[in-house]
Amino acid sequence: MPLHPILVLDQVIDDYRNYIRTEFRAKDPALNAAPELDRPRFLAQEPFFQAHRPFRSGKAWPDLPLDPRLARAMTARTGGAPAYLHQSAAIEELCSPTARPVVVTTGTGSGKTECFLLPVIQNAIEDVARFRQPGLTAILVYPMNALANDQLLRIEQYLEESGFQGAVTVAKYDRGTTQAQREDLRRKPPHILLTNYMMLEYLLVRPADRDGIFANHRCRFLVLDEVHTYRGTLGSNIALLVRRLRTHLQRARQDWRTEVSPHDAPYRFPTLVPVGTSATIKSVSEEAISRQEALRRRDAAVQDFFARLTGVEPATIQVIGEEVEEVQTPPEAQYALQPPAGVSVDVNDSESVHQALCTLAGIDQATPLAEAARQCRLLWDLHHWLIRQPLSITDLVDRVRQTIPGRTDAPLDAVYHEVATALIAGAALPDGTPGALRLRSHRFIRGGWQFHRCLNPACGRLYPLGEAQCSTCGYQTAPLHLCRNCGADYLQLAGDPLEGPLHPFRSGVDEVEWMLYEPSRFETTFADEESEDEPEEETPRARNRRQRNANVPTQMRRRPVLHGSFDPRTLSFSANRTDYPLEVILAPARIRCLCCGGTAGSRNVVAPLSIGTSAALKVLGEGLLGALDLAHRTFTGHDGKERLLIFCDSRQDAAHQARFITFASRYDRMRRNLVRLLEQEGPLTIQRAVELLADRGVRERDNPHVPEAPRQRLSLEERERIRAWEEAPVLDELALSASYRATLINLGLVGVVYEGLHEVVQESGSKVAEALDIDLPALEHLCRCLLDEIRMRGALSRPMLRYHPQHTSCPR
Known part of the structure; x- marks a missing residue:
């Protein structure tokens, strides 16, 4: 089933909502309900949609200055479709003998990679034919290793499909390049080198690597991918790096074929041509100026930026942007007389999609699907609007009401439903259907949750982003904590309760913390001092209070546990339980729960109710990968691997996110595999479960200790390492972190x-x-x-x- 971007994103957000609800199981039913999560636009902002832009066609691949075998490979890859116009322009410019610096500024999915990759490969092919000697012909610099890895795979595929694999060599120079690989690169430099700007810096300051890899080079191209990321201080560093690179290339050792003919001289000693790629750039608002003037200003801004970055003359830089086909609305297309009501679309049922389009167009339900799409004017209007810029449904509703006469006075909800139905139905149409919408969906989703709760017990509203004051009742809020074992909740305060009012705890401020606990909310009250008029016969409730009171510590970490009353408006505390409305206990630490008595060893058992961006990223990423897997199952030739590119703020953040996802995914994998084994095998001992998990890891090759080269027999040492890696998360959840809620037993997945x-x-x-x-x-x-x-x-x-x-x- 094709991927439906609107419904997939809705499902992923629903999964995220359920994850938040189940990640922290509170003892208080009001917290578990978390009605804020169901509030519109609370968890995620309204989505923005952008229609795929049909780019204008350029020349056929065989008509471009490419080797016939490379052109045939591209023809096969594109199903016979020609190159886009911007691809044709870039390839012809860069493959010409007098190539000038080029910046390709086009949108995602526009094929801008081929704009530089094919000329780079073509230049390497010509170099092999002319010189038959190892040596650099191009350096490709990427901001992230993930991009370099993807491009390396693509280059290798192009070389294999065109028959040049082995003749043209390509290599990476990054942190993972071993000493032996670096020696190979020095001895036999590749034709195409992929790296990132940090490793290019290392390459320039390592004399052995620099002198060996640059020796006898014929380096014609320096490609800076995602060049728009090089701004500010980073941009200044890259500008200096490019100038140093040019100088080192000019001074590199040249002791082979130093005397060449005038015809071969431009190829043996080429002038370095910088090439940049960027997302679509707009230098100014295009609202009040003509398209020609907007393009002129864009080109001037890009030329100025790239000239500063690379040191070339601005006037020599060729800026190549995208050109899109004009969408022609069929003259017979129309709207229904009134916004249709009660229309629902099942994207898995083509007849449901068909009926929805007929209703939107106000035509006979017997109209064929393709004709119904053709006559649905709203689909064509959505194309026109969403090709130009991303818009939300609210924006689209405003456009409809402003431009369509029959919708000016229509109810807002009815038009909203009409637009939403058209988006869902249009995105569900098969490829090739007139008016089919191919959408990109953009959505801002809340992450980095730091829950606070209103201190007013009559309100108790949650604030997931740590808002300091309740917008409902005006009381202050405080950080919310839960016991990892039983789910009892606490509010985190700070200050000296015996000297004056407390205040909500502030992260990053060195001050004494107090955990505010209300025992009466969890049927846990504490016995008053014995009095003479206490009844002789102890009631069950009194006995319960006395028993629980016996378990409450008198101090934590050498500080006393305080019993008394609390005023939630002034945040004042009194040791007298009747001075203020709430009877409370103030705990000076989080190492023991006052409700269940639970502890967590050296760790805090009372933990903040928070979800970092890593957890949110993992849940959202898994949802998207699951949707991709479903969409690709029917794709012929799909390798079964789904890929998701995640951009982070920095390398350190990317490393942190990767570690968290890897760690959490390891436990998810263990739970999933163990449950499947128990379903198949029945009850298992720990030893047998570990053995079967290891056997599965060997079969599926998803255990990191499985040797890369498949073998019939593994050594005893290899099997022990494989089993140890499988056993560690099992023992952690059964015996070490067993009291945590999200474990095998507490999730109800297995029993002991x-x-x-x-x-x-x-x-x-x-x-x-x-x-x-x-x-x-x-x-x-x-x-x-x-x-x-x-x-x-x-x-x-x-x-x-x-x-x-x-x-x-x-x-x-």
Whole structure:
């Protein structure tokens, strides 16, 4: 089934909403409900849509100055379609003997990579034919390794499909390049070198690498991909880097074929031609000026920027932008007389899409699908509007009401439904259908949640972005925390409660924290001092209070636990429980829950209710990859691997996100595989489960310790490493982090059975049960609870646990 961008994005956001609701299970039902998550535009802003722009066609691939075999490969790749006009212009300019600097500024999916990649490959092919000697002919610089990896794969595919694999050499120079690989590059420089600006800097300051790789070069092209990212300080550094590179290339060792004919001289000693690629650039607003003037200003701005970056003359820089085909609205296209009501679209049912289009156009339901799409004027108007700029549904509704006479006074909700229906139906049309919408969907989604809660108990509203004051009642808010074990909630305050009012805790400020806990909200109240008029017979409620009070610590980390009352408006505390409306306990630390008594070893058991951007990114990424997998299952020749490109603020942020996704995905993988094994095999011992998980990891080759080259037999050491990698997350969730909510058992995915427990209790438990005044089933339950507690404290006879930092026998 083709990917439907609108519905996929809606589903991903629904998954994200469910993730937030289930990630933190609070004891308070009001927190679990979290009505804010269902509020319109709370979790995600309104989407913006942009229609795929049909670019104007240029020359056929065989008519461009490309090797016939390379042209045939491109013809096969594009299904016989010609190059786009901007591709033709860039290829012809860069393949000419007098090539000038070029900047290609076109949108995503416009094929701008081919604008420089094909000339680079063509130049390398001609170099091989002319000189048959290793040596640089082009350097491609990318802002990120992910882009370089993708381009390397594409170059290798083009070379293989055109028959030049092995003749034209291509290599990467990045952090992963080993010493042996660097020696190979020095000994036999590639024709095409891919790197990033940081590693290009290293290349220039490593004399052995620089002198060896640049020796006898014929470097004609320097490509700067995503050149619009080189701004500010980074842009200044790149500008200096380009000038140093040019100088080093001019001074590089040239001791081979130094005497050449005038015809070969431009190829043996070429002039370096800088090439840049960029997303679509607009230097100014285009509202009040002609298109020609807008293009002139854009070209001047791009020429000035690229000249400063590369040191070439601005007038020599050729700026190549995109040209789109004009969309012609059929003269018979029309709107329905009134915005249709009650129209729903099932994108998996072509008849549902057909009926929706007929209704939108106000035509007979028997009209064929293609003709119905052709006569639906709203589809064509959406094309015109969304090709020019991204617009939200609200923006589109305004356009319809302003430009369509029959919609000027129509109800806003009716027009909104009409536009939304047209977007969904138009995006569901098969390729080639007149008026089919090919949309890009853009949406801003909230991440980095830091939940605060209103201090007013009658309000208690949640604020996911840490807003300091409640917009409903005007009370202050404070950071919300939950017990990892039972879900009891706390509010984090700071200050000296015995000297004056407290205040909400501020992150990054060094001050004493206090965790505000209301025991009465969780049926946990604490006994007052004994009084003379206390009834002789203790009620169940009083007994419950006394027992729980016995478990409340008197201090934490050498600071007292305070009992008293609290005023949520002034944030004042009194040791007298009747001075203020709320009876509370102030805990000076988060190492123990006052509700369930739970702890988390050396870590805090009461944790902030927050979700970082890493968790949000993981959930959203997994949703998108799942949608891509469904869409590609019917694609012939698809390799089964889905790819998602994620842009981060910095290299450090990218590394952090990658580590988190890798770590979290490892646990998700373990849970998924273990559940499948238990469904297939039935109950398993830990040892057998680990063995089967390892066997699956070898079969699927998704365990990092599986050797790269498939072998019939693995060594004992290799099998132990594979099993250890599979066992670690299992033991972590069964024995070390077992009290956390998002674990195998607490998620309800698996259960633990203690083998032989029933038999032992039946055979030997009678005396113990009699002494405890319980029956044997109750004794068995009690034993299971004790064994659970032992397991959850890490007391399992597994050798790997000895090497966990939390284990008492771990080497220090």
